[in-house]
Amino acid sequence: MLIKVISSHLLRMKSPDGGAIVVPKITMPGMGYLAYFTDPSGMLLGVSQADPNAR
Incomplete structure (x- = not known):
């Protein structure tokens, strides 16, 4: 999967589906x-x- 902008992808990980950010954008x-x-x-x-x- 091609991710062009990390920030927008990480925002989706904060969903109730259970995904979690382990290391924030650095x-x-x-x-x-x-x-x-x-x-x-x-x-x-x-x-x-x-x-x-x-x-």
Whole structure:
């Protein structure tokens, strides 16, 4: 699945379905952003967003 904007995806994880944010969106300067969450079954997943201008 292609995630273009991490923030909008993470907002959906706060749903009553049971997903939870494990590591909130963090900046990797010069590279982009990274976050980890669990889905309703408890599986740990990660998403990243490339952005060479991230600071």
